[in-house]
Amino acid sequence: MHTYTGPTYEMAIKQFDIAADYLNLNQEARERVRVPKRAMIVSVPTRMDDGRVVMFAGFRVQHNLSLGPCKGGLRYSPDVDLGEVAALAMWMSWKCALVGLPYGGAKGGICCDPSTMSRGEVERMTRRFTQEIVPMIGPEIDIMAPDMGTNEQTMAWIMDTYSMQVGHTVPGIVTGKPVTIGGSLGRVEATGRGVFYCVQEALQLLDIPIEGLRIAVQGFGNVGGTCAALFHAAGAKVIAVSDVRSGVVHHDGLDVYELRRHVEKTGVVAGFDQADPISNEELLTLECDVLVPAAIERQITEANAGKLRCRILAEGANGPTTPEADAIINENGIFIIPDVLCNAGGVIVSYFEWVQDLQNYFWTESEVNSRLRDIITRAFQAVYQLHTREHISMRLAALAVGVRKVAEAKTLRGLFP
Numbered sequence: 262m263h264t265y266t267g268p269t270y271e272m273a274i275k276q277f278d279i280a281a282d283y284l285n286l287n288q289e290a291r292e293r294v295r296v297p298k299r300a301m302i303v304s305v306p307t308r309m310d311d312g313r314v315v316m317f318a319g320f321r322v323q324h325n326l327s328l329g330p331c332k333g334g335l336r337y338s339p340d341v342d343l344g345e346v347a348a349l350a351m352w353m354s355w356k357c358a359l360v361g362l363p364y365g366g367a368k369g370g371i372c373c374d375p376s377t378m379s380r381g382e383v384e385r386m387t388r389r390f391t392q393e394i395v396p397m398i399g400p401e402i403d404i405m406a407p408d409m410g411t412n413e414q415t416m417a418w419i420m421d422t423y424s425m426q427v428g429h430t431v432p433g434i435v436t437g438k439p440v441t442i443g444g445s446l447g448r449v450e451a452t453g454r455g456v457f458y459c460v461q462e463a464l465q466l467l468d469i470p471i472e473g474l475r476i477a478v479q480g481f482g483n484v485g486g487t488c489a490a491l492f493h494a495a496g497a498k499v500i501a502v503s504d505v506r507s508g509v510v511h512h513d514g515l516d517v518y519e520l521r522r523h524v525e526k527t528g529v530v531a532g533f534d535q536a537d538p539i540s541n542e543e544l545l546t547l548e549c550d551v552l553v554p555a556a557i558e559r560q561i562t563e564a565n566a567g568k569l570r571c572r573i574l575a576e577g578a579n580g581p582t583t584p585e586a587d588a589i590i591n592e593n594g595i596f597i598i599p600d601v602l603c604n605a606g607g608v609i610v611s612y613f614e615w616v617q618d619l620q621n622y623f624w625t626e627s628e629v630n631s632r633l634r635d636i637i638t639r640a641f642q643a644v645y646q647l648h649t650r651e652h653i654s655m656r657l658a659a660l661a662v663g664v665r666k667v668a669e670a671k672t673l674r675g676l677f678p
């Protein structure tokens with residue numbers, strides 16, 4: 262029987278095996294690095310507004326403890342399960358190691374649909390989940406952050422619940438919390454900003470100017486919304502965006518600021534009067550310069566990979582491209598900025614937030630952004646150099662750097678972590 266299952270987990274394992282083969286990892290290192298170190302499944306009894314008690318399933322997976330505390334987001338989604346969380350934890354391990362952060366990878370999730378729950382219901386569920394996993398978290402053990410369906414407010418509730426438990430305020434228990442209670446300036450925008458910095462590096466290499474660049478973005482939440490706004494501000498044309506329901510397209514470029522106001526008011530991109538409707542599937546195959554999948558996993562598959570008409574694929578989401586699709590995209594000469602590199606801005610600034618909390622010394626937004634740029638562009642260049650030197654794909658180069666570091670740490674330390 263396998264503990265971790267499902268298509269997203271299988272995809273993460275397939276990617277790992279390709280990297281392990283390339284690195285020639287021996288059997289022992291392979292087995293130790295492949296499997297998550299530990300996981301917790303909890304039932305989260307939550308009192309709903311109508312008086313019923315609903316049991317939500319919650320998960321936390323810690324993939325690797327060899328490089329420092331675990332770090333990773335918390336996802337609220339109706340589809341989340343143990344296998345998906347384990348895959349996301351694994352990707353966090355490679356990502357942290359790739360960009361040189363002193364963390365192992367982790368991820369959490371609660372199987373729920375926050376869009377159908379009241380604020381009070383989400384708060385009670387969040388606090389109870391935190392209470393249930395207290396033995397597994399701590400500022401030196403495992404630090405959570407926002408992911409799909411969670412935000413700054415979720416992190417504030419987690420921090421408060423944990424602090425009540427230990428009897429004093431512990432800001433370092435989560436990152437991505439509001440600035441007023443120890444959050445970092447620049448954290449909300451960090452992932453989208455990191456995507457923007459990575460694309461700028463790629464544009465320079467491919468000699469493509471940013472003015473007039475055509476961009477399509479799947480997912481208009483934290484990551485997709487921020488990166489669309491940054492491209493818009495830089496003079497690029499954001500020609501299409503979408504959310505879980507549908508999308509909008511305007512070939513002369515959308516007014517992203519107006520669109521954000523529309524989404525704030527209505528909750529969806531549909532109905533924006535300065536654009537035409539488009540489906541998620543159509544958006545992915547639009548002719549454009551840069552395609553940014555910034556929603557969920559496995560959106561680009563064997564079925565649609567051959568129809569992509571972008572020059573650069575910048576993966577804002579985790580795991581948007583399956584290994585089968587990867588091969589097709591590489592063959593077609595599309596430049597891929599793989600997820601573990603492209604969306605690493607979030608965890609980089611989360612690391613800054615954790616450091617600021619531990620020192621009680623806070624940085625300016627421009628310090629945060631310039632240090633983010635330093636780290637992510639250095640990682641981009643390292644991956645690009647390996648890609649050109651060894652004639653391997655950008656994804657394999659990124660995974661190889663991350664997996665190698667985790668394997669080395671395990672070998673150096675011994676069997677404990």
Ligand code: NAD
Pocket residue numbers: 407408409410411452479480481482483484485503504505506541555556557558577578579604605607608
């Ligand atoms: P979010 O909840 O803020 O936004 C998600 C967006 O995707 C929303 O617009 C939603 O409507 C849309 N969406 C959801 N399901 C969809 C579907 N089936 N088809 C099309 N659109 C869909 O989430 P986010 O924080 O922006 O995260 C997006 C992705 O980025 C996830 O893969 C997440 O793991 C990854 N990521 C997030 C961060 C972060 O700091 N928030 C960091 C690294 C990676």
